[in-house]
Amino acid sequence: MNTIFEKSNGSDGINLTESVSDIDFLPDYLLRKNNVGLPQLSELDVMRHYKELSDLNFCIEKGFYPLGSCTMKYNPKVNEFLSSLEGFNIHPNIDDDKAQGCLELMYKLKTALLEITGMDAITLQPSAGAHGEMTGMMIIKRYFETVGEQRTKVIIPDSAHGTNPASAKMAGFDIVEIKSNKKGQVDINALKEVLNDDIAAIMMTNPNTLGIFEEQVEEISEIMHKNGSLLYYDGANFNAIMGYTNPKLMGFDVVHLNLHKTFSTPHGGGGPGAGVVAVVDKLKDYLPVPDIIYQNGNYKKDYSIKNTIGSVKDFYGNFSILVRAYAYILMMGKNLKKATENAVLNANYLKEKLKKYYNLPYDEPCMHEFVITGEKQKEENGVSTLNIAKAMMDGNTHPPTVYFPLIVHEAMMIEPTESENKQTLDDFINIMIRIADECKLDTEKILSAPHTTPVKKIDEVTAARHPDLNYKGN
Ligand SMILES: *Cc1c(COP(=O)(O)O)cnc(C)c1O
Numbered sequence: 001m002n003t004i005f006e007k008s009n010g011s012d013g014i015n016l017t018e019s020v021s022d023i024d025f026l027p028d029y030l031l032r033k034n035n036v037g038l039p040q041l042s043e044l045d046v047m048r049h050y051k052e053l054s055d056l057n058f059c060i061e062k063g064f065y066p067l068g069s070c071t072m073k074y075n076p077k078v079n080e081f082l083s084s085l086e087g088f089n090i091h092p093n094i095d096d097d098k099a100q101g102c103l104e105l106m107y108k109l110k111t112a113l114l115e116i117t118g119m120d121a122i123t124l125q126p127s128a129g130a131h132g133e134m135t136g137m138m139i140i141k142r143y144f145e146t147v148g149e150q151r152t153k154v155i156i157p158d159s160a161h162g163t164n165p166a167s168a169k170m171a172g173f174d175i176v177e178i179k180s181n182k183k184g185q186v187d188i189n190a191l192k193e194v195l196n197d198d199i200a201a202i203m204m205t206n207p208n209t210l211g212i213f214e215e216q217v218e219e220i221s222e223i224m225h226k227n228g229s230l231l232y233y234d235g236a237n238f239n240a241i242m243g244y245t246n247p248k249l250m251g252f253d254v255v256h257l258n259l260h261k262t263f264s265t266p267h268g269g270g271g272p273g274a275g276v277v278a279v280v281d282k283l284k285d286y287l288p289v290p291d292i293i294y295q296n297g298n299y300k301k302d303y304s305i306k307n308t309i310g311s312v313k314d315f316y317g318n319f320s321i322l323v324r325a326y327a328y329i330l331m332m333g334k335n336l337k338k339a340t341e342n343a344v345l346n347a348n349y350l351k352e353k354l355k356k357y358y359n360l361p362y363d364e365p366c367m368h369e370f371v372i373t374g375e376k377q378k379e380e381n382g383v384s385t386l387n388i389a390k391a392m393m394d395g396n397t398h399p400p401t402v403y404f405p406l407i408v409h410e411a412m413m414i415e416p417t418e419s420e421n422k423q424t425l426d427d428f429i430n431i432m433i434r435i436a437d438e439c440k441l442d443t444e445k446i447l448s449a450p451h452t453t454p455v456k457k458i459d460e461v462t463a464a465r466h467p468d469l470n471y472k473g474n
Contacts, residue, residue, distance in 0.1 A: 001056070001454070004049050005471055008039035056454040058398050060266070064420065064428050066350075068369045068401035068413025069161065069209060071237055071261035072268070073420075076331065079264060079324040088323055092315035096300040103299035106292045106316060109326040116329075116336070117235070117255050118248030119278035123287045125317040129236045132256030132275025133167035133203070138309045139254060139279060139286040140201050140230050141171055146286075146307050149228070151200035157186050159208045159405045161234060168203060180407060184210040184362040186220060195227050205234040206250065207241075207367035209405045209413070211347060221251025230254065230283075236275075238262040239418060240344065240368035243337030253280045263325035274321040288312045342418035343368040346425060350416055353429045357436040361408050369415035371408050377439045378410055383446050385410040388435055390457065391449040395431035 041049070058065075065072035082088075087101055096103060110122050126132040137154070144151045154168040155176045165175045176194050181187040186204070202224055206214045214220070224231050233252040239262050247255040259265060260273035267273055279287065289308045290301035316322075332339065344367055351360065351370040358372040374385035389399035389412070401413040416425060438446050450456060 004039045011042045063396040065398040066400045066414045068415040073417035075264040075266050079327050082327045083320040083323040112329050117278045118246035120281040121284035122278040124276050125288050125313045126275040127318050128273040129258040129275045130163040132277045134170050135277045135312050136254040137168050137171035142286045142309050153198045155202040164203045184212045185214050199229045201230040203232040211366040211369040217250045242340045259325040264328040265321050265324045272318045274318050339418045346416040371413050374410040381439045383439045387446050391435045391446045393450040394452045
């Protein structure tokens with residue numbers, strides 16, 4: 001497909017000199033002397049160009065998207081409609097008394113999320129999961145500074161999401177990594193070995209990124225609290241436990257949620273998102289400002305949080321994401337628990353069906369996702385997980401997350417989510433069985449995949465090391 005520059009044919013969409021009636025008032029030095037070199041096409045040509053371009057993209061509306069840990073699920077279209085309502089699109093600097101509806105929505109969303117997480121106080125400000133992690137770690141840091149304790153280190157299991165160590169480091173902590181045990185869970189002995197007065201917190205994901213529930217979480221919480229340390233819960237993928245249990249019951253002190261995953265906002269490509277952070281009572285005085293409160297019959301912004309870490313984002317965060325999340329929660333009601341059930345059921349169904357064809361490193365019941373590998377195919381047929389992922393694209397399926405978590409060789413991390421039906425899951429199983437067969441019988445086809453996508457096999461090393469992103473022109 002040609003670029004829009006190559007398609008340029010000299011036609012005019014709009015004549016700017018005619019529509020801007022008088023530019024005489026501009027001083028001469030501000031007037032452009034040369035042609036800008038923008039492509040020139042009619043409006044219709046431009047529309048067709050960008051429609052064609054967007055049709056080349058893969059998206060959840062086109063096919064199955066089991067990208068592990070990313071929760072690529074159906075996001076109800078009514079959310080988009082609601083978030084675009086005129087009353088929700090007001091200037092963030094408007095006075096509180098003219099923004100009562102927006103403030104009420106945020107207040108009620110806070111209340112709902114506190115019930116879902118079991119926590120005592122919450123901020124809606126951070127604009128992504130990783131941003132929530134950093135906010136949470138800053139809260140933990142400020143807490144220890146305030147109570148006068150020098151704690152400089154954070155423990156992170158080796159199965160953690162990559163953002164965890166990055167966020168803790170950004171907040172000024174050093175990272176202590178601990179290994180997982182044979183069941184893919186935190187090794188309690190390894191944890192005890194690294195404990196001392198320097199440890200501020202542990203950052204955990206439960207279920208962890210292997211999709212496995214940390215059965216010893218209560219013991220871990222007891223050990224950490226006895227050491228005077230805190231527990232951080234990465235709740236990006238909350239559809240694994242929502243309605244069944246919560247981080248408070250497991251003994252955590254801070255949690256972030258990805259509203260753009262569990263609570264239905266289309267995401268990917270860097271946003272927009274909302275990584276809200278909830279805390280237990282003893283940390284509530286450190287939350288970012290402003291908070292949204294309800295007082296004397298009015299909703300209002302409150303800047304009076306005692307030891308606040310300050311603001312982490314302008315105004316309230318990504319407001320339109322909050323609208324979508326609140327709409328989703330109201331729509332689902334008690335069925336939020338059903339979403340968890342289906343997410344876990346779908347993942348276990350796929351895992352059980354696929355384990356005959358692919359290596360399953362941890363043969364345990366999983367939560368919302370699971371990890372299989374291409375190790376067998378690599379050993380027997382010289383085909384890598386990357387080749388298998390490319391072959392899936394020929395089956396109109398987005399590949400799962402690959403080569404993550406890092407502790408599993410040739411990993412494929414699969415998350416079907418709650419919104420797929422059995423037919424879609426069975427179609428995916430058949431694609432995966434066909435690929436496993438073709439690895440043996442038609443190895444060359446798998447090695448040279450994909451064959452049906454707009455862009456065929458690319459040189460990934462050159463693309464990553466020497467990206468060339470400039471249009472050079474004719
Ligand atoms: C997605 C995810 C994150 C990061 O969220 P972003 O919004 O992409 O910053 C962190 N932890 C886990 C477990 C995740 O799945």
